[in-house]
Amino acid sequence: MxxxxxxxxxxxxxxxxxxxxxxxxxxxxxxxxxxxxxxxxxxxxxxxxxxxxxxxxxxxxxxxxxxxxxxxxxxxxxxxxxxxxxxxxxxxxxxxxxxxxxxxxxxxxxxxxxxxxxxxxxxxxxxxxxxxxxxxxxxxxxxxxxxxxxxRFVPGVLGNNFSAEEESFSHGLLEYPQYTRPADFRGKEVPEVLTSGNHEKIRIWRLKESLRKTLIRRPDLLETIDLTKEEEKLLREIRSEM
Missing domain, CATH: 3.40.1280.10 (SPOUT methyltransferase, trefoil knot domain)
Structure with a gap:
């Protein structure tokens, strides 16, 4: 370019x-x-x-x-x-x-x-x-x-080709929380699901937390997104928990 x-x-x-x-x-x-x-x-x-x-x-x-x-x-x-x-x-x-x-x-x-x-x-x-x-x-x-x-969207610029796709705003939602080692830092532990090795549960947790952050911080974004049935279900769960 x-x-x-x-x-x-x-x-x-x-x-x-x-x-x-x-x-x-x-x-x-x-x-x-x-x-x-x-x-x-x-x-x-x-x-x-x-x-x-x-x-x-x-x-x-x-x-x-x-x-x-x-x-x-x-x-x-x-x-x-x-x-x-x-x-x-x-x-x-x-x-x-x-x-x-x-x-x-x-x-x-x-x-x-x-x-x-x-x-x-x-x-x-x-x-x-x-x-x-x-x-x-x-x-x-x-x-x-x-x-x-x-x-960041030009192929080859980022070391990880999926990075730009997964970050905040790429799909209209804010990015889910992320953690790295150690699993326990001064009494603050990484959510257990992220260390479970269950990729499907991790995917659902990340999606739900992404929806939660968007609802709390940028609810206006949700008005512009065509949510999937799974996302709508998770959003209902989040609202019921609040």
Whole structure:
């Protein structure tokens, strides 16, 4: 997968050279390119922003540097691209979007700063995306979050191919509690079913605890899931226990 990032703070993305994403680059599973669109300004001061027409507080990113950076990117790496604009008013990023991004051959992220963008920049993009109902100083941190979440669904990135499928939100439910050695830590014991060796009982326990956690912490998620008959039965049991 090829991922290109347009930002005026390219060094922030050095963090993506570490851990799982760094290893994905070493394996050739990810080709990451960070472009400083300040390099494409045409004014002597290398400004990428200006005051908004009609007045108002703050500064807006100008269209010209980003348009020219995108033209450069197309020359260097031609082909169909999915272009993501980081925008607080955009669609909220989630697991389904990460899975969709992971199927693309080329992704481009445009990171904003200041008070926003010249509206004409949006003519370049395919997706306007937010990571939540709050404002950050720029799009760099959200971009890193989305790249990390997306790459987990690219085959070969995770050591265990089932990891991304079993974690929270992958099936609409929060992940069940997990434990490792020792079985008894300062009087706090691992649930007996997990040491029983009975895989069917373990499966049912995990599913029930996943449903329990979702019901307690994110009941809104249950409204969007088509539960199986087994899940409906377990959910009734949980509610009767509460």
């Amino acid at each position: 090829d991922i290109s990032i347009l930002s005026i703070f390219p060094r922030m993305f050095d963090a993506l050279n570490e851990s799982v994403i760094g290893k994905a680059q070493e394996k050739g599973l990810l080709n990451l390119q960070v472009i400083d669109f300040r390099d494409f300004t045409t004014n002597k001061q290398h400004h990428v922003d200006d005051t908004p027409y009609g007045g108002g507080a703050g500064m807006l990113l100008q269209a010209q540097p980003i348009y020219d950076a995108m033209s450069y990117l197309e020359t260097e790496n031609p082909g169909k691209k999915r272009v993501v604009l980081l925008d607080p008013a955009g669609k909220t990023f989630d697991t389904k979007m990460a899975q969709s991004f992971a199927k693309e051959e080329q992704l481009v992220f445009i990171c904003g700063h200041y008070e926003g963008f010249d509206e004409r920049i949006k003519d370049l993009v395919t997706d306007e995306v937010s990571i939540g109902d709050y404002i950050l100083t720029g799009g760099e941190l959200p971009t890193m979050s989305m790249i990390d979440a997306t790459m």
